[in-house]
Amino acid sequence: xxxxxxxxxxxxxxxxxxxxxxxxxxxxxxxxxxxxxxxxxxxxxxxxxxxxxxxxxxxxxxxxxxxxxxxxxxxxxxxxxxxxxxxxxxxxxxxxxxxxxxxxxxxxxxxxxxxxxxxxxxxxxxxxxxxxxxxxxxxxxxxxxxxxxxxxxxxxxxxxxxxxxxxxxxxxxxxxxxxxxxxxxxxxxxxxxxxxxxxxxxxxxxxxxxxxxxxxxxxxxxxxxxxxxxxxxxxxxxxxxxxxxxxxxxxxxxxxxxxxxxxxxxxxxxxxxxxxxxxxxxxxxxxxxxxxxxxxxxxxxxxxxxxxxxxxxxxxxxxxxxxxxxxx
Ligand code: FAD
Numbered sequence: 001x002x003x004x005x006x007x008x009x010x011x012x013x014x015x016x017x018x019x020x021x022x023x024x025x026x027x028x029x030x031x032x033x034x035x036x037x038x039x040x041x042x043x044x045x046x047x048x049x050x051x052x053x054x055x056x057x058x059x060x061x062x063x064x065x066x067x068x069x070x071x072x073x074x075x076x077x078x079x080x081x082x083x084x085x086x087x088x089x090x091x092x093x094x095x096x097x098x099x100x101x102x103x104x105x106x107x108x109x110x111x112x113x114x115x116x117x118x119x120x121x122x123x124x125x126x127x128x129x130x131x132x133x134x135x136x137x138x139x140x141x142x143x144x145x146x147x148x149x150x151x152x153x154x155x156x157x158x159x160x161x162x163x164x165x166x167x168x169x170x171x172x173x174x175x176x177x178x179x180x181x182x183x184x185x186x187x188x189x190x191x192x193x194x195x196x197x198x199x200x201x202x203x204x205x206x207x208x209x210x211x212x213x214x215x216x217x218x219x220x221x222x223x224x225x226x227x228x229x230x231x232x233x234x235x236x237x238x239x240x241x242x243x244x245x246x247x248x249x250x251x252x253x254x255x256x257x258x259x260x261x262x263x264x265x266x267x268x269x270x271x272x273x274x275x276x277x278x279x280x281x282x283x284x285x286x287x288x289x290x291x292x293x294x295x296x297x298x299x300x301x302x303x304x305x306x307x308x309x310x311x312x313x314x315x316x317x318x319x320x321x322x323x324x325x326x327x328x
Contacts, residue, residue: 022104026062029083029106033065036075040112042066049098049107049326052090054155055248055288057296058098058326061088061107068112070213074187077211080106081185088325089211091160092132095248097320100296101327108211110159115213123221124178128214129159133166136217141227145219147176149231153238155249162215163207164321165199169234174199179216185209202253202321243281245289251303252286252318255310261318262286268309275302297328 026045033043047064050056062085067073080087086105090096110116115130118139125145127136137152150169154161161173162180177194184190190210198205252261265271265285273280274291276298281287288302303320310316 025083025085029079029085030063032079032083033063033076036079037065037072038068040068041072042109042112047107049090049093049102052109053093053096053098053248054246055093055097055294055299056246056290057100057294057299058096059100059102059296061103061105063106064109065106066109066111069114070183070189073108073110073183073211076106076108077183077185077187089159089163089207091129091157091163092155094155095160095164095166095321095323097248097296097299097322097324099300099324099326099328103326110157110211110213117214123219125217125219126214127158127217129157129162129212131158131214132156133158133161137231140217140219141224141231143219144222144224144227146222146227146230147171147219148217149227149234152231153235158215159212162212163204164202165204167202169237172199172201174204176217176219177215178218180206181213181215182207182210183213189213241284243283243287243289245281245291247281247287247289248322250286250321251288252306253321255316255318259316260286264310264314264316264318265306268306268313270306270309273302273305275305278302280306296326300324 030045044064046060048060049058065076067076087108088103088105090107090109110130115128117128118131118136119126120143123145133151133154133156137148140148150171154166154168156166166173174194180192180197182190254260262285270280271285272282277290277292277294278298279289279291281289288299307318310318
């Protein structure tokens with residue numbers, strides 16, 4: 001009788017090998033950054049992103065970097081390209097849902113003050129992408145410039161508002177933009193008149209692949225009191241209609257111009273629906289709020305639940321306005 005030869009072969013787990021190879025490249029890239037970037041750069045490994053998003057959920061970024069200048073920013077993008085590692089722009093994190101596994105790659109933030117300048121010139125303002133929208137609206141008011149009041153209550157940066165073509169109260173960001181400055185993946189700067197930039201409802205497709213550096217914004221000279229009165233009335237409307245708990249603003253785009261997503265979700269009876277600590281706001285049904293220690297997975301399950309109900313009961317396909325990034 002021939003004994004049967006039993007070969008025991010260790011199964012090779014490809015995902016473990018891939019993760020190890022990725023970790024090694026990330027370590028090399030981090031060393032590249034330490035060597036090449038100036039001392040004022042904020043540079044971190046495994047940075048938790050939950051504290052950098054308004055929804056307060058999300059795992060860590062492999063590398064988080066705040067370059068202090070455009071030259072340093074170009075170096076970051078070039079080194080990412082050389083190592084084949086993706087980068088993601090982070091503004092103030094007010095339109096982001098980062099998954100619990102975090103982001104494999106580099107998160108680039110323009111939070112350094114050199115990207116937040118607001119320089120007035122007549123009825124125009126040269127504004128850096130890192131500037132807060134509220135600061136921009138208040139500065140326009142101080143200068144007696146109308147047209148930017150709608151930006152006051154949007155808790156983002158100009159960069160995020162340009163990418164999202166953020167809007168409120170019947171206006172959107174590109175209504176007031178004259179020129180857009182951005183940096184491409186090779187670290188080259190482009191300065192474009194707005195007529196050459198494609199924009200859509202809650203999107204500027206060019207900025208999916210490029211980083212906004214800033215914009216020339218134009219206001220209309222107006223008495224400061226009028227600008228103030230308009231801003232105050234917008235602010236009151238927000239306080240009355242929006243929840244105070246952590247959120248990422250409106251979760252879904254309006255499916256039709258005459259069908260706001262919030263009204264649809266309300267009509268579906270989903271206000272107050274809760275999965276873990278993620279809840280459909282009782283105040284505004286298009287806001288999914290974090291009522292405690294929500295995980296991204298809970299918010300995502302709630303999003304899917306709302307989408308399924310809209311599809312089954314009303315035949316409406318809801319698309320998220322919130323950007324969903326990262327890994328489970
Ligand atoms: P982030 O959330 O950090 O990023 C959003 C997107 O922009 C991401 O894809 C990111 O990669 C990209 N991005 C960020 N910076 C850059 C850059 N420099 N270059 C290229 N891409 C970049 N939105 C509205 O439109 N109207 C509202 O009325 C409104 N109200 C809100 C109210 C609340 C309480 C909250 C929490 C959110 C609200 N939002 C609203 C959503 C959000 O504030 C806006 O979309 C805002 O413009 C996002 O800016 P941000 O800097 O936070 O961008």
